Amino acid sequence: MDGPRIEVAGLTKRYGDVLAVDAVSFTAEPGRVTGFLGPNGAGKTTTLRSALGLIAPTAGAITFSGRRFSQLPRPAAVVGAHLEPAFHPGRTGRDHLRTLAPLAGVPDSRCDEVLAMVGLADAAGRRVGGYSLGMRQRLGLATALLGDPAALVLDEPANGLDPAGITWMRAFVRSFAARGGTVLLSSHLLAEVEQTVDDVVVIARGRIRHASPLADLHALASPETVLRSPDEAGLRRLVSRWPDALMEDSVTAVIPGTTAAEVGAAAHAAQLEVHGLTERGESLERVFLRMTEEAA
Numbered sequence: 001m002d003g004p005r006i007e008v009a010g011l012t013k014r015y016g017d018v019l020a021v022d023a024v025s026f027t028a029e030p031g032r033v034t035g036f037l038g039p040n041g042a043g044k045t046t047t048l049r050s051a052l053g054l055i056a057p058t059a060g061a062i063t064f065s066g067r068r069f070s071q072l073p074r075p076a077a078v079v080g081a082h083l084e085p086a087f088h089p090g091r092t093g094r095d096h097l098r099t100l101a102p103l104a105g106v107p108d109s110r111c112d113e114v115l116a117m118v119g120l121a122d123a124a125g126r127r128v129g130g131y132s133l134g135m136r137q138r139l140g141l142a143t144a145l146l147g148d149p150a151a152l153v154l155d156e157p158a159n160g161l162d163p164a165g166i167t168w169m170r171a172f173v174r175s176f177a178a179r180g181g182t183v184l185l186s187s188h189l190l191a192e193v194e195q196t197v198d199d200v201v202v203i204a205r206g207r208i209r210h211a212s213p214l215a216d217l218h219a220l221a222s223p224e225t226v227l228r229s230p231d232e233a234g235l236r237r238l239v240s241r242w243p244d245a246l247m248e249d250s251v252t253a254v255i256p257g258t259t260a261a262e263v264g265a266a267a268h269a270a271q272l273e274v275h276g277l278t279e280r281g282e283s284l285e286r287v288f289l290r291m292t293e294e295a296a
């Protein structure tokens with residue numbers, strides 16, 4: 001599969017006074033899964049809908065290997081999208097896909113193929129109204145796959161999935177990218193997609209805050225020390241010298257930006273009884289939150 005390079009260049013979208021997306025630029029590369037991450041209202045959906053020609057941007061453009069969505073001769077063969085799904089509850093999963101097959105330029109037989117690919121073959125004849133949230137997510141993905149695209153654009157695909165569903169979705173997009181496809185997916189939780197994505201693009205308040213391979217986020221994680229003591233009052237007194245320190249519970253304090261040596265020395269000087277002293281890297285979720293909070 002030859003996935004297109006998805007390039008977002010200077011994308012701006014204004015709704016009246018609201019600048020929903022402000023000069024956003026980034027790329028999603030073939031053979032990789034790019035996570036588009038940001039809190040609610042950050043501008044993710046607006047960006048993805050603009051990519052698919054569903055919203056007219058105020059400025060800028062999104063291209064698939066150099067062509068805008070509207071210039072693609074057979075868009076469904078290039079990019080498959082799973083945005084907010086709108087299903088008719090009275091229709092079966094198969095009928096839902098059959099109404100879309102002509103638009104994607106594929107025969108009806110393709111509907112059963114994609115249902116099998118997402119593990120919905122047995123539910124094909126059931127009404128969508130009776131589907132679980134996880135089954136709807138799978139049906140949304142099946143819809144995206146109808147035209148046998150080389151790129152997938154997925155808005156919050158893990159939303160509402162149970163752990164088994166998340167594992168399944170992760171394996172699916174990883175194998176799609178491993179075959180050369182391009183995947184751009186959004187999420188408001190880094191932890192939800194940490195094991196799925198190769199690259200991360202962080203957006204907050206309509207602006208890009210960070211873009212890099214996921215591995216580079218680790219370099220931004222500052223060290224922190226976890227200190228445990230049965231003497232709650234003494235522990236609180238000691239850590240009050242670090243304004244960022246947090247009590248995780250009554251016997252455990254987390255002190256960002258410190259080393260074990262530093263905290264150990266302070267505890268020793270204060271004659272605090274210590275039951276645990278560990279230095280660790282800040283979690284990636286904390287790094288991500290810091291990036292989005294700094295934007296607030």
Ligand SMILES: Nc1ncnc2c1ncn2[C@@H]1O[C@H](COP(=O)(O)OP(=O)(O)OP(=O)(O)O)[C@@H](O)[C@H]1O
Nearest residue numbers: 015018020038039040041042043044045046047188
């Ligand atoms: N049709 C619209 N009219 C006016 N404002 C809008 C419209 N659509 C989105 N917005 C605003 O644009 C901003 C970005 O919204 P968007 O839905 O793109 O964010 P998001 O990152 O996808 O968030 P969520 O995860 O909550 O869907 C928000 O402030 C939102 O209120």
